[in-house]
Amino acid sequence: MSTSLSDVAPSSTEFLAAVAARQLAGKRRVFAGVGLPTLAVDLARRTLDPDVELVYESGICGAQPEGLAEGIADSVLVSGAAAVLSMPALFSYVLQRGHVDVGFLGAAQIDRWGSLNTSFIGDWDRPTVRLPGAGGAAEIMPNAGECIVVLRRHDPGALPAELDFCTSPSPVRAHEEDPRMVPPGHGVSTVITPMAVLRRPEKLGELEISEVHPGLTVDDVRAATGWEIAVAEDVRETARPTVEEVRLLREEIDTVRLYLR
Amino acid sequence: MAAPDKVTDLTSAVATHVRDGMTVALEGFGHLIPFAAGHEIIRQGRRELTFCRMTPDLLADQMIAAGCVSKLVASFFASGSAGSLHEVRRRVESADPEPLEVEEYSHYGMVCRYQAGAAGLPFFPLRSYAGSDLPKLNPLIRKVADPYGGPDIYVVPPLRPDVTILHAQRADRSGNVQMWGIVGAQQEAAYAAETVIVTVEEIVEEDVVRSDPNRTVLPAHAVTAVVECPGGAHPSYTQGHYDRDNAFYREWTPISRDPEAVLGWLDEWVHQVPDRAAYLAKLGAERWSGLAVAPRPSQPVDFGRRRVAAQGAS
Numbered sequence: 001m002s003t004s005l006s007d008v009a010p011s012s013t014e015f016l017a018a019v020a021a022r023q024l025a026g027k028r029r030v031f032a033g034v035g036l037p038t039l040a041v042d043l044a045r046r047t048l049d050p051d052v053e054l055v056y057e058s059g060i061c062g063a064q065p066e067g068l069a070e071g072i073a074d075s076v077l078v079s080g081a082a083a084v085l086s087m088p089a090l091f092s093y094v095l096q097r098g099h100v101d102v103g104f105l106g107a108a109q110i111d112r113w114g115s116l117n118t119s120f121i122g123d124w125d126r127p128t129v130r131l132p133g134a135g136g137a138a139e140i141m142p143n144a145g146e147c148i149v150v151l152r153r154h155d156p157g158a159l160p161a162e163l164d165f166c167t168s169p170s171p172v173r174a175h176e177e178d179p180r181m182v183p184p185g186h187g188v189s190t191v192i193t194p195m196a197v198l199r200r201p202e203k204l205g206e207l208e209i210s211e212v213h214p215g216l217t218v219d220d221v222r223a224a225t226g227w228e229i230a231v232a233e234d235v236r237e238t239a240r241p242t243v244e245e246v247r248l249l250r251e252e253i254d255t256v257r258l259y260l261r
Numbered sequence: 262m263a264a265p266d267k268v269t270d271l272t273s274a275v276a277t278h279v280r281d282g283m284t285v286a287l288e289g290f291g292h293l294i295p296f297a298a299g300h301e302i303i304r305q306g307r308r309e310l311t312f313c314r315m316t317p318d319l320l321a322d323q324m325i326a327a328g329c330v331s332k333l334v335a336s337f338f339a340s341g342s343a344g345s346l347h348e349v350r351r352r353v354e355s356a357d358p359e360p361l362e363v364e365e366y367s368h369y370g371m372v373c374r375y376q377a378g379a380a381g382l383p384f385f386p387l388r389s390y391a392g393s394d395l396p397k398l399n400p401l402i403r404k405v406a407d408p409y410g411g412p413d414i415y416v417v418p419p420l421r422p423d424v425t426i427l428h429a430q431r432a433d434r435s436g437n438v439q440m441w442g443i444v445g446a447q448q449e450a451a452y453a454a455e456t457v458i459v460t461v462e463e464i465v466e467e468d469v470v471r472s473d474p475n476r477t478v479l480p481a482h483a484v485t486a487v488v489e490c491p492g493g494a495h496p497s498y499t500q501g502h503y504d505r506d507n508a509f510y511r512e513w514t515p516i517s518r519d520p521e522a523v524l525g526w527l528d529e530w531v532h533q534v535p536d537r538a539a540y541l542a543k544l545g546a547e548r549w550s551g552l553a554v555a556p557r558p559s560q561p562v563d564f565g566r567r568r569v570a571a572q573g574a575s
Contacts, residue, residue, distance in 0.1 A: 057368060058290050058443045070507050073291020075500055078442045079557050087290060087446045088376055091369040096388055115392070119365075124398060130353040132339035135316075138367035138389045166394040173392030180412035181391035 005240040010213035011194035013260050014249050016150055017043060018241030019192050020104070023148050027101045029053045031140055035259050036150050037104035038069060042253045043245060055100060057136040059085040068254055091136070095143045098184055103144035105137050105188075109163050110149060112206045112227050113172035114188030116141070117163040124165060134167050141168040142183030146190075154193035156226035171203050196221045197238055198229075206230055211238040264435035267487045268464060271536065274486045275301045278424050278456045279310075284334075286313035286375075286422040286454065287320065290445030292500060294320055295428040297493035297537040298460055303327040304531055313422055315371045315446065318497070319513045322348040325361060326523045327531070332362040334420070336371045347517035358520070365399055370417050372446045377419035378453025384416040391415065425454035428494045429478070430501065432459060433467045436484035439476040441559075442500025448478050457483060460490035462502050473562070492541045492549070503552040 008014045013036060020040035024030060025048050032041050032054050045052050054063045058073040062082025069077050078084055085094065094100065108131050109117035118137060122128030141147055151158055166173060170187045188207070191198040197211035208230035209221050214237055222229055254260045269277075279285060279302055287295050299320045302310075306329075313334040314321060324330050326348045338349055352361035366374065373385035386405070396402040396415065404413050427447050429440040438459050440447065451457045459479065464487065470477060493499075496506035516522045534540045541549060 058292070059445070060443070070505070071291055073443050075292075075442065075498055075504055075554070078292075078500055084441075084443060086444050086448065087368070087372050088449060091372055096369070119394075119398075124394075126356075127354055130338060130350045133335075133337050133365060134367035134370075134395060135337040136368040138393060138395065139369040139387075142388060142391070165398075166392065169392030171392075175392075177392050178413060181414075183388060183391065 004243045006243045006246045008241060008246055010215070010238070013039070014246050015213070015241055016192055016194070017249060018245045019197060019238060020148060020150055021047065021245070022239075023190050023192075024048060024052060024102065027052065029055055029099060029101050031055050031057070031095065031100045031103040031144055033072060033104050033106065035106070039249060039253055039259055040104070040150075043248060046248055046252070047245060055090070055094060057087070057090060059087055059090045061085060061090075061094065068256065068258055070258060091139055095136075095139055098143065098145075100140070100143065101145045103140035103147045105140060105147050105149050105168070107149055107151065107168075109158055109160055110151065110188070110191060111160065111163050111170075112229065113170040114147075114149070114191070114200050114207060115163060115166045115170040115173055116149065116168040116188075117165050119165045119167045121164055137168040141187060142171075142174070142185050144185050146186040147188045149188050149191045151191060151193045154195040154221070154224050156224065159193075159224075160226040175204055195224060199232065208232045209235055211236050213238045214240060264481060266434045267436040267481070267484060268434050269486050269488060271297060271301045271460065271488045271490055272305075274458045274488050275305055278458060278485065279305075279307055281307055282309045283423040284311040284313065284421075286420070286425040286450050287427075288314060288425065288445060288447050288450040289428060289494070289497065290315060290443055291318075292443040292445070292498060293428040293440065293447070293494050294318055294497035295426045295460055295493060296320055296495060296497065297490050297540070298426045298428070298458065298488075299324055300531045300534075300537075300540070302329055303527065313420060313450075315368055317346060317349060319346060319510065319517070322346045322513070322517055322523070323527060323531070325349060325352065326520070327527055330361070332364065334364045334366075334371075336366045336368045345514070345517070347514075348520070348523060351520065364401070365395070366402070366417060367395065370402065371420070372449065374417050374420035375446050375449035375453045377417070378421040379449045379451075382419060384418055386414045386416045389415060420453055422450070422454040424456045424458065425450045426458045426460070427451060428460045428490070428499070430461065430499060431463050431465045431469070432461045432484070432487045433465055433470045433481075434487070435467065436479075436481035436487050437467075437470045437477050438479040438484055438487070439470060439473070440478040441476060444478055451479050451483055456485045458486045458488065459484055460488045460493040462491050462493070462499055464489045472564075474564075490537050493537055495541070495544070495552075498552075501554065501557075503549070504554050506548075506552055
């Protein structure tokens with residue numbers, strides 16, 4: 001592959017998808033949602049490993065879509081898949097039993113321990129915004145080997161000191177409730193934002209700034225985060241997507257610009 | 262004795278089995294969503310329903326806007342690629358035009374509720390919710406001690422709908438229902454219910470069903486009524502028959518933002534339309550043919566047949 005670097009903006013979907021795709025190196029079975037994760041997994045299959053297996057909460061395992069899926073229940077994911085399981089089988093045997101290496105999640109808010117809010121902004125009884133709720137995220141978080149979160153914003157509203165609501169808890173919160181109830185999964189390992197890549201190396205630890213996108217400084221990222229965020233010892237600049245990665249995204253993966261914006 | 266014939270029409274099935282105040286599940290995870298049946302419930306003016314659906318989808322937006330629903334039991338409150346369900350949001354965020362009671366789970370929580378209902382169990386355990394605010398929001402999510410000495414675990418109660426309504430590719434006249442593609446938690450939702458109505462793309466001969474018994478998701482004993490209703494899942498899809506009308510889902514978002522537009526749409530596409538055949542005619546042949554799919558048949562499997570003569574020889 002060409003190693004020449006593109007000049008796409010760090011806030012662009014191309015940038016985020018390419019950074020997300022690289023996190024899948026060495027991973028076998030990925031639980032993918034709709035949108036940007038779909039692009040990242042497709043890109044990873046073309047650039048890293050064609051055998052990355054895609055699992056969807058709709059019950060599909062080993063999807064080989066002939067076109068870009070519009071949603072996790074799209075018929076193109078079914079035709080040619082290795083298996084379509086019932087949802088009880090998918091959630092209990094595949095996910096809860098520990099067969100998923102990586103889960104991709106989105107969120108409106110994430111806190112320092114990697115707990116996610118996808119339910120409410122504001123008061124629970126009369127929210128300012130009613131968000132989509134748990135879906136399968138409350139299952140993916142405890143049961144996937146690790147979770148990668150992609151955020152479209154990086155500001156103190158999206159990364160607050162305290163969540164308005166905790167939909168999908170970090171193992172840290174499970175531990176606070178009862179140390180015996182700590183789930184098998186690591187929880188959030190990596191957060192990709194328009195400013196930085198944050199990592200959480202310890203299962204019961206906090207997020208730290210690991211990579212800062214080109215043109216930004218560690219102080220920029222700290223100022224945009226709602227708590228005193230830790231900084232890794234060896235912060236690097238995030239590697240830009242290559243020209244080839246951007247070409248694949250635009251010309252082969254999302255030719256109709258369904259998710260690329 | 263011949264098996265009883267359960268085939269009826271949708272108007273009769275809804276009139277007979279769906280009554281005001283009932284708990285009604287309309288399931289189908291992004292696939293086989295029983296839109297035609299939902300529209301018939303709207304036409305017949307049912308009220309005060311407890312509406313159960315893992316992913317409410319824009320079917321929930323429509324049934325809630327039509328005034329059929331007083332309570333929603335669900336695990337996701339958006340409509341796939343189309344984004345927010347604004348009718349749901351208006352009621353939850355500003356009680357406009359009136360409040361909507363919501364009972365909320367995660368997807369697997371809803372699946373476990375159907376499994377408990379289908380299996381006749383008092384509750385169902387799952388390894389979710391430790392550390393989550395969801396049990397505070399919904400006190401029906403409870404924690405119990407493991408009688409075998411393991412850590413405490415969260416449980417959910419059984420969901421037992423009065424009526425579960427599904428859509429499927431085909432059934433025979435006695436009600437053996439066959440389904441392929443994404444099957445979601447439909448088998449569980451049906452076995453959990455008192456009464457089960459299934460709309461299908463086609464009624465087939467019993468021999469067709471018996472040629473492929475593993476394809477049967479619901480045997481006739483689990484089904485109360487069968488309705489032949491081609492196109493009954495539009496704007497969602499039926500694997501192998503027609504694709505999802507993604508344009509319709511995108512068109513719904515601006516309609517959904519405007520309460521007057523929602524009521525206008527319901528009047529034009531539900532109240533002024535007698536049945537699904539008329540709805541499809543109004544949709545037009547051009548739009549419908551645009552949703553056609555190319556064939557990709559499965560390889561037939563061989564169930565074999567015992568060689569009776571050879572066995573009988575001894």
